[in-house]
Amino acid sequence: MPSPTLPVRAAEAQEEQKATGGSGLLVPDPAQWISTTSGRIAPDPYTWLQAVHWVRDAQAHTPARTHGPRFGTTTVRIAELLAQLTPCRPGVDYLVRMLKVSERTVQYHLSILRESGLLTYTLKGSRIRQAAARASVFVRTIPKAFDEAIGLRTVSSQTFIRTVVGVVSDESRLALAQLGKKAARTMRRTKRRGARKARINSSAKSSRCTPMGAGAVTSSPAAPTNNPSEGDLGNGKDQQARPEKRIRRKLNAVGRRHQLALELVRQVPWLSGSQVARIAWAVRHLADAGWTAHEVIAVLAQRAPARRVHRPVGFLTARLAGAELLYDTAAKRAAIVAWWRDSPQAAKERHAEWQSTWQAPRSFAVRRLVQDAWTRATRREPLAALDEEPTSDEQREVRTTAWRQYLTGRPELVTSALALAGRDQAEQIYGRDLVERVLRLRTTSSHLRAGTA
Structure with missing residues (x-):
């Protein structure tokens, strides 16, 4: 279980940074979730990279630990890769392979991005015994300190938590333009690097898709599950990514x-x-x-x-x-x-359909089954002889039901008995009067119909 003093230490570090004149940008672990964050969701990678460069240029981030790297060039390089992922589900192994750095370095800089308010948890990955591993899913966010420092006016939004509606002054526009140049240069450099790797390795065609092999996960007191390391959490296969087009080989x-x-x-x-x-x-x-x-x-x-x-x-x-x-x-x-x-x-x-003479099956067992089925279909089982008048309540109920259906224009009970058992047996079941009425109805014009008004 994480130490309950961690938010206290983070708050103390933030207060210390404010006392020394710094901006004190440090988001504690409980506020690194989309439901608790004070930042706003970045509408596009370009705007998010502007905030990333601002945090680096202003040295706004205050680290929660006294050891380890700081917000610098490696952090920006990781942000370049994260800006390409949709959804943002980075695997540590993927980032290690692309940046040629150690696994621990990637873990440090992912935590720096979260502490700066630039990454926010949507789903925290886990490794549970005898269960499929889940990778962490992030949302690219812009901290509130960025809006206040640049001078952006924001209002509430259902999609992005807050949205920008204006700029305070000309100095704010100039600062945004300078950050925009850096963000555009970063995106162009990323595209050139991706195109160069695509020529070397055809697998780089899917470089803008999120690798689902691993999840970036660190400890958090708000985490609902165990705290796994930011290692390999999957098999590296993306089950939801768009399948690559198959190259059809030329037939010989x-x-x-x-x-x-x-x-x-x-x-x-x-x-x-x-x-x-x-x-x-x-x-x-x-x-x-x-x-x-x-x-x-x-x-x-x-x-x-x-x-x-x-x-x-x-x-x-x-x-x-x-x-x-x-x-x-x-x-x-x-x-x-x-x-x-x-x-x-x-x-x-x-x-026209192909018509041919039917041939009997070669198998004797199959021929016997066919013969038995044909015999059962064409054989009419004689019914037991019945009295002219019904002798039980069930027989009287059968005749009453048949008469009622006949009077409503539905003589199906009698017609089915005539087809299956013949007229004699039908008369024994339903009576001679009802059977003669049905037969007389069948021989008249199709415009006539049995029934009452």
Whole structure:
């Protein structure tokens, strides 16, 4: 558990800095969260880098520790990298790799940025046993001391906590312009460095995306979980980042043959279910000549296929024999494709389903299952003989329900009994009078309907 005297020490250091004439910019750990910060959210990286350069030039930061580095060049270099991350989820390993510094140095300067009010926690990472590691997520913020020192007028904002509405004096505009030049120079230098690394390593294309491998985490008395170190908190793989575009490799001769065969299997009905490798062997000469699937189908459509194709690969080979010699130019193939698209007979064949004689399964067990299913579907089980008049309350309820549905124009109970059991059994269930009414209704005009007004 963090020491409760840490905020007290920070307050003492801040008071000491004010007494010596400094600005005393030191944000204690409990105020380093987005819900408790006194700063405002930076609307863009350019504005945030202005505040970073102001803290460095004015030496506004008061460190909470007596040892370790101070706000300087390395802090600005880390800020340059953080300005590119969206969202700001820096991994310590990523910063170490980019800056060529030690892990402890990165941890020091991240804490300096938080103490200066330039970084604010949105989510604090953790390493829990038997659970997935979480990386810290930051928001780039501008401390209130920056607005007061430069002379900016701010009002409340739902998006940025506070937003700038004006500048107090011309000196404030001049100071902002000078900081803007430094921020613009920093952003140009970062872009040039990123472009140079992109030429060396293709992985630098995603340099502006946040690496999700690690989280920058230090101790805080307001932290709801254990305090992990700012080390590696993940496997370095970004699950939410935009996937890189896959570079399609140029197909060789074998690949083009299989691609053409796959298209034919999908588009030609009687080739459905055939092995792509065997189709690729049958159309190897056409694929090597640069034929497309539409050109092959146009040649096949010149003659109607047989009613029953026993061997699709052999039938295809016979139909395409010598086609690459007959249509040896692209103009000839374009003409046959145009004929295929405009021909009424070809259009009819394209829209008609492939019809073939059904063949019984080869497996005896499958044939027996099919026969049993067909027998059950066509067999009508005779119902037990019933008396003319219902003998139980349930039978009377069935007839009453059927009569009520018939009078409302819904004789489905009787019609289903006629279809499944026949007229005799339907009369035993629902009565002769109701069945005759339903049959008479079926033979009349479709404009008539059973029911009462």
